Amino acid sequence: MTSHTHIPTQMIRAIRSARTQCEERGVIQRECAAIRAQFRQADNGGRSHNLAKLLYVHMLGYPAHFGQMECVRMIASPRYSEKRVGYLGAMMLLDEKQDASLLITNSIKNDLAHSNQYVQSLALCTLACMGSAEMCRDLAPEIDRLLRASNSYIKKKAALCAVHIVRKVHELGELFAPAARSLLSEKNHGVLHGAVVLIIELCERNPETLERFRKTVPDLVQIMKGLVLSGYSPEHDVAGISDPFLQVRILRLLRILGRNNEGASDAMNDLLAQVATNTDSTKTVGNAVLYETVLTVLDIKSESGLRVLAVNILGRFLLNNDRNIRYIAMTSLQKIVGTDHNAVQRHRGTIVDCLKDQDASVKRRALELSLALVSASNIRSMMKELLLFLSSCPPELRAHAASGIFNAAERYAPSQRWHIDTMLHVLITVNTDRATRPAALSHMGFSPSRLTSGCPSAQSLVQVACWCIGEYGDLLLRGDCQETEPVQVTEDDALDALETVLQSHMSSPATRGFALTATMKLSTRITDNVDRIRSIVSIYGSCIDVELQQRAVEYNALFKKYDHMRYAMKKSTCPLYLISPPPPQSVQLHMKAPSGDSLPARGTAKVTQMVVLNNPNKVGLTHTHTHTQKGEHYLNPTNHLPMSRCYHNRL
């Protein structure tokens, strides 16, 4: 008992029962062959459901172009059921670039003048979807006629059809302007809505038309007042609001008309205030209207009291249970944080609370907005919140948050100590394998013990710290920093810290390597404790870790055989060792300057140093000493200690 007005269920059942893609393809191929055959036959009354079957197949992604001509034939049929599916087929399968679409122009023309309004509406719908520029030019006068003299059902469709025509043929906007204007006195909401959409299109395309339509602001205000203040109207009521869709649309038009124009903005000021205060915000539909009102107020030349009211509404939205409301409120606040900064600042607390929202999109917006709201006066409290956020934020936001925090810290830091503390906090929290801004760390005083004990499990942080101690040890020991409480660091302190790292069972082999190298570097930067360094280094000469052992042995050799070179290297103030490991296995840390280049060592010589971390595999390193500019390193799968040489690298 398949109904002839519906797609036969057998075909769909057959397709759905296919268990594999291949089987489905087979079923569809068979069905399409049958449909093709049917198309070729004379009219047997089942044409409409054949085309409907084809459209179903098309939706699943299978080719259906052979049905194009059938659509043309069906559109020309006198039967409503066939016209209906024919027009639907044309909209799905044809576009104006295809020849077949030309063939339906005549049918559309005829059907626009049909006695049955539902046939007219089919033609209007198809024209609005796929009408070519020629078709539009041809049929525009007919549409204009329908805009003026027909029933509401047709008028509203003609209005949207006119929008499409204007998009295709801009000059025709002039033709429709008068009719659009008179439609504003209609009572039917569907027609009003269509008229407003058309007027928006006309105004956006042509500034002169926009000028002329400014005169309609009083009429629009009247219509809105009717909607907002009228009593309960069952016909248009949606959760207590009268036709929220129409209200939103009119508000959009008012925004366009009021933009950059004092007169128009004044004329709508009271109305906007009324809508903002009277609209019930407990239901979602009310919020759509309120939101549109806010956007309009902020976009036109509204008076400051109204603007503050608008921002306050956005602030209230931030507290709404509905995530969508919170999200769009934040989007809007972001847009105006530049122009209405103070008004937005008043809601900083709520915005910062949204950093804790569960929704990642809301979090992201809250982060952007929070960073935009940071200023010299709120930096301390804001940073607390931002750091808290950083510790629990989703991974995809981490980099952005960290860099935003660094920027804010740099701009508004109340003191250098605070700045350092904040950056340390970030590094500890984030523990990524990108050392951000170690230069800043090293140019200001810092407490090595704080760094190395800050978080023993934050290997990359400890590595950074060790490197900094080694490289800038003399700065550190000079105690040269402008802090409120300068920390006096002795050579013993520095060596203690490094030894702690070396001995800690939490340090990874790579970290120990760093600590050892830093210890060695300090031997040229300190004066009193060289022996202590020598003993540390020689202890590790028999370390179980091959990498460490090898380094220690080499450094020992440096002490013994090349002592003179050791100081010579120091004098040239170039870094002693370039350790460039083989391809990393998992973690790699580059020490990079903010610019992204290698960090320049201190001193007058132009030297760069790349310190690369890796998880050492048990492969040995061969260092070769060359007289050329660059040292070279080769990776050998070897179990024995390679020949030990040391070299220096100067660029």
Place this chain on the structure above:
Amino acid sequence: MIKAILIFNNHGKPRLIRFYQYFAEDLQQQIIRETFHLVSKRDDNVCNFLEGGSLIGGSDYKLIYRHYATLYFVFCVDSSESELGILDLIQVFVETLDKCFENVCELDLIFHMDKVHYILQEVVMGGMVLETNMNEIVAQVEVQTRMEKSEVKLSRPSG
């Protein structure tokens, strides 16, 4: 304007696709897949707005979607549409379907795809919102359904 309306189920199978801008067939299917991919990995308690995928593209476009039981209703719109308004419109559309099919479910969309299109045509036309009053929409749909049925009665085919 609305660029496309896509309805697909939790496995990405399309149940209704309507593009208001021309895309070649294979591109249409790619867009469906990409949209499904974007929308299906969203949690149920996040907001209903997404930046559009790269194919249906353009920075001005976003995806606004609602998830009902086994179906996703996705509207791809540009900035001329109110986001909250579109969310409400999706609700209107679904409620209309519910009225026309009496407790609509996915099977109704599968077996009566054409009827769903005709209902949609009373709500959105040429990518623009046409009618939002549910009673009006339902009334017009019913008149047209009756027209089709009576036509069939008059010219009953012999096969």
